[in-house]
Amino acid sequence: MTNRPQPQLSLPKNKIRVLLLEGVHPSAIEAxxxxGYHEVRTLKGALEGDALKEALAGVHLLGIRSRTKMTREVIEAADRLIAIGCFCIGTNQVDLEAARGAGVPVFNAPYANTRSVAELTMGEAMLLLRRVPSRSAGAHQGRWDKSAAHSHEVRGKTLGIVGYGSIGSQVSILAEAMGMNVLYYDIAPKLPHGNAQATRSLEELLRESDIVTLHVPELPTTRNMISEREIRLMKPGAILINNARGSIVDVEAEARALAEGHLLGAAADVFPVEPKNASTPFESPLQGCDNVILTPHIGASTLEAQERIGQEVARKLATYSDIGATLGAVNFPEVQLPARPEGMRFMHVHQNRPGILRQVNDVMAETGCNVTAQYLQTDGGIGYVVVEATLGAGTGEGDVLARLGQLEGTIRTRLIRAAG
Structure with a gap:
């Protein structure tokens, strides 16, 4: 990088500044x-542009949810930032390559809200099969429609799960417990839970399912994966649920299928374009469609899930700050380290090129340091080496760190002192 971060000596915890945006759950502050981290500033809303850059001045650890956009420009302007915590599942609000290039690991909570999303999905499936949204709206308006037409039990119906990861597999367990037949499709082979059966293709799942629920990440390959063609492959009278990512479904095609009666109902918790805040109007082609549940991205918005997310991500940030471990980072080599360093712990993030480790060891030898342990992992274009060493006579820790920072290919260096 052209603006290489300065070598960083370990600081007392009362001098490490933490910023938590977007109303992160108080469990993060408690964790x-x-x-030992008490310099924690919190803000309810998201920040952007110059306001975000200004707020990040002097901040070491940042916590965000989904609305704060950590672009390359913002990351490069954050002079003290050492780690980012996404208090959610997704991390596409962060330019992960820019963070990696700046030597900043990004952590998230990939499993903490799985139960919340799975429960929402099953609740929606039951309500839509019974046409509760339209019946409820009718009752509010004074209509009393007791007809059983197009109302069904979930028992015996076939649920098709697209994406059989941590959330999809939880949905599978709940659905089977309610007497449903479960099919699933995933691009990677996955062992089934219970009696769930894998389909050979997405098309097969769409044709066979009474309800289709989506649980895939946002990737170029999943953008509009459910479009006009896929919706028309679904059974007449089927239901489509999207609690994953807004870009996965062509909502205009979905709205047409609902208006024509090809789909009995739908639920969406995510949308291609979402309001930046509560004061921004929400618009969607699905508004006004019969038997449709629209929710404002609340799949993980349960107190239980937010508490778990707060604890998990805060713990990852503190662990990285305390000991340098990167287990669970989404953009960084994962290094698991002992809780207490033996001597000084020098951390060196570098471009993944031949000879770097030799140069690091040369610095240790030339400064008279006695290496007691060494850990190295590489991931794509970067490497992360952690060296534990005791200092040689007359050698200053700042001198060693400065020499490591001058090595060609260095991205970032940091030192954690042994606990006293």
């Missing part, structure tokens, strides 16, 4: 306090 950080338990680890």
């Amino acid at each position: 950080l306090a338990e680890q």
Whole structure:
């Protein structure tokens, strides 16, 4: 990088500044306090542009949810930032390559809200099969429609799950417990839970399912994966649920299928374009469609899930700050380290090129440091080496760190002192 971060000596925890945006659950503050971090500033909303850059001045650890956009420009302007915590599942609000290039690991909570999303999905499936949304709206308006037409039990119906990861497999367990037949499709082979059966193709799942629920990440390959063609492959009178990512479904094609009666109903918790905040109007082609549940991206918005997410991500940030471990980072080599360093712990993030480790060891030898342990992992274009060493006579820790920072290919260096 042209603007290489300065070598960073370990700081007392009362000098490490933490910024939590977007109303991160108080459990994160409690978890950080338990680890000795008390310089925590919190803001309810998201920030962007110059306001975000200004707020990040001097901040070491940042916590965000889904609305704060950590672009390359913002990351490069954050002079003290050492780690980012996404207090959610997704991380596409962060330019992961820019963070990696700046030597900043990004952590998230990939499993903490799986139960919340799975429960929402099953609740929607039952309500839509019974046509509760339209019946409820009718009752509010004074209509009393007791007809059983197009109302069904979930028992015996076939649920098709697209994406059989942590959430999809949870949905599978709940659905089977309610007497449903479960099919699933995933691009990677996955062992089934219970009696769930894998289909050979997405098309097969769409043709065979009474309800299709989506649980895939946002990738170029999943953009509009459910479009006009796929919707028309679904059974007449089927239901489509999207609690994954807004870009996965062509909502205009979905709205047409609902208006024509090809789909009995739908639920969406995510949308291609979502309001930046509560004061921004929400618009969607699905508004006004019969038997449709629209929710404002609340799949993980349960107190239980937010508490778990707060604890998990805060713990990852504190662990990285305390000992340098990167287990669970989404953009960084994963290095698991002992909780207590033996001597000084020098961390060196570098471009993944031949000879770097030799140069690091040369610095240790030339400064008279006695290496007691060494850990190295590489991931794509970067490497992360952690060297534990005791200092040689007359050698200053700042001198060693400065020499490591001058090595060609260095991205970032940091030092954690042994616990006293």
